[in-house]
Amino acid sequence: MWNGSPQPDEGLPSPLPVVPVPWNSAGPCKSHREAPGALVEACVREEAQGEEGPAAARLDMSRLRSSSMEIREKGSEFLKEELHKAQKELRLKDEECERLSKVREQLERELEELTASLFEEAHKMVREANMKQAASEKQLKEARGKIDMLQAEVTALKTLVITSTPASPNRELHPQLLSPTKAGPRKGHSRHKSISSALCPAVCPTAGHTLTPDKEGKEVDTTLFAEFQAWRESPTLDKSSPFLERVYREDVGPCLDFTVQELSALVRAAVEDNTLTIEPVALHTLPAVTVAAVECGSANTCALSGLARACRHRIRLGDSESHYYISPSSRARITAVCNFFTYIRYIQQGLVRQDAEPMFWEITRLRKEMSLAKLGFFPQEA
Numbered sequence: 001m002w003n004g005s006p007q008p009d010e011g012l013p014s015p016l017p018v019v020p021v022p023w024n025s026a027g028p029c030k031s032h033r034e035a036p037g038a039l040v041e042a043c044v045r046e047e048a049q050g051e052e053g054p055a056a057a058r059l060d061m062s063r064l065r066s067s068s069m070e071i072r073e074k075g076s077e078f079l080k081e082e083l084h085k086a087q088k089e090l091r092l093k094d095e096e097c098e099r100l101s102k103v104r105e106q107l108e109r110e111l112e113e114l115t116a117s118l119f120e121e122a123h124k125m126v127r128e129a130n131m132k133q134a135a136s137e138k139q140l141k142e143a144r145g146k147i148d149m150l151q152a153e154v155t156a157l158k159t160l161v162i163t164s165t166p167a168s169p170n171r172e173l174h175p176q177l178l179s180p181t182k183a184g185p186r187k188g189h190s191r192h193k194s195i196s197s198a199l200c201p202a203v204c205p206t207a208g209h210t211l212t213p214d215k216e217g218k219e220v221d222t223t224l225f226a227e228f229q230a231w232r233e234s235p236t237l238d239k240s241s242p243f244l245e246r247v248y249r250e251d252v253g254p255c256l257d258f259t260v261q262e263l264s265a266l267v268r269a270a271v272e273d274n275t276l277t278i279e280p281v282a283l284h285t286l287p288a289v290t291v292a293a294v295e296c297g298s299a300n301t302c303a304l305s306g307l308a309r310a311c312r313h314r315i316r317l318g319d320s321e322s323h324y325y326i327s328p329s330s331r332a333r334i335t336a337v338c339n340f341f342t343y344i345r346y347i348q349q350g351l352v353r354q355d356a357e358p359m360f361w362e363i364t365r366l367r368k369e370m371s372l373a374k375l376g377f378f379p380q381e382a
Contacts (some may be wrong), residue, residue: 138319142319145277149274153342153346156339156342157346157351218361220357220360220361224243224246224360224364225356225357225360227241227243227246228243228356228360228363229356230242230243231243232347232356232359235344235347235348237344237345237348244344247340247367250367251337251340251367251370251371252268252337252340252370254374255333255336255337255370255371255373255374256268256333256334256337258304258330259305259306260304260305260306263303263304263324264304266317267304267317267334270317270318271334271337271338272341273318274341274345275317275318275319276315276316276317276334276338277315277316278313278315278331278334278335279313279314279315279316279323280312280313281299281311281312281313281314299311299325301325302325302327302329302330303324303325303326304324304326304330305327305329305330307327309327309329311325311326311327313325313326313328313331314326315334328378328380329373329376331378332373332378332379333370333373333374333378335373336366336369336370336372336373337370339366339369340363340366340367340369340370343362343363343366344363347359
């Protein structure tokens with residue numbers, strides 16, 4: 001009776017036993033998929049397991065567990081290595097980010113410092129430009145004032161300096177050109193020796209200069225002329241010289257000695273420094289009310305004398321913006337002193353080309369004007 005299995009033929013080797021392959025829903029196990037030999041060994045092992053019973057199953061489970069543990073350990077080691085690599089990369093990236101943040105903060109600080117320095121430099125340039133502009137405006141104003149003053153001095157110089165040209169010689173500088181009647185009596189015409197000796201030229205004993213009597217009856221004081229001669233050799237504005245010390249004591253000081261002593265001292269210093277300005281006051285305009293005008297005078301009160309007078313002029317001292325109203329008498333006194341200082345400055349600068357005697361008489365005339373102005377004599381304005 002055939003039971004479904006082939007009968008072995010006689011004389012042939014017996015075939016290998018057919019081992020049934022276990023199957024499940026997931027398909028054959030991994031070991032069955034790997035190789036035919038492994039498949040056979042697995043099948044044998046399963047058959048033996050089926051034959052041996054629970055002990056073999058436990059052995060196989062322990063092996064599987066050990067293999068799974070090995071896999072887990074290897075996987076954990078691999079994951080740890082990857083984690084270390086990732087942490088290392090993160091640390092590097094953190095360090096790079098920190099470095100970049102420091103660079104950014106440094107750049108921001110440098111930018112703020114640069115901006116602050118630029119603004120400071122700009123403010124400094126603007127400040128310097130404003131200061132230069134103010135200085136330029138001040139210099140322009142001073143230059144205009146000096147130009148006006150020089151024009152006035154040139155005009156005064158034309159009237160003060162005695163010139164002589166061949167076309168129109170000055171007869172006072174050349175006595176030989178005078179007529180016989182004006183030149184004085186000729187020698188031998190006078191029989192009185194006293195008169196002839198009085199008309200003869202006198203010699204200054206200290207300076208050794210010949211002094212010619214003036215036709216108007218003026219006579220040179222030898223002491224004053226000697227002091228002037230000594231000053232003329234090295235002209236200076238120093239008050240220590242005997243010539244200027246005498247003029248200051250006898251003429252300049254009394255002429256500028258006003259009732260208001262404090263303002264008088266300022267006026268005297270401004271006259272000596274050549275920084276005093278006299279301006280006419282328009283009659284149809286009212287004066288601006290300033291502190292100086294209220295304290296030291298107004299258009300109807302002289303700031304120097306304190307008397308109620310019609311003030312047609314005002315003075316300004318140096319660069320000050322304050323104006324002081326002065327009466328005609330005070331103006332005449334200040335003008336007389338200014339004329340004297342102007343002339344001696346011309347002599348000091350070498351602008352006056354004259355002999356010593358005409359220069360001395362011009363200085364004497366200026367001293368006479370100071371004396372008259374000091375006593376209250378001044379030309380009336382139209």
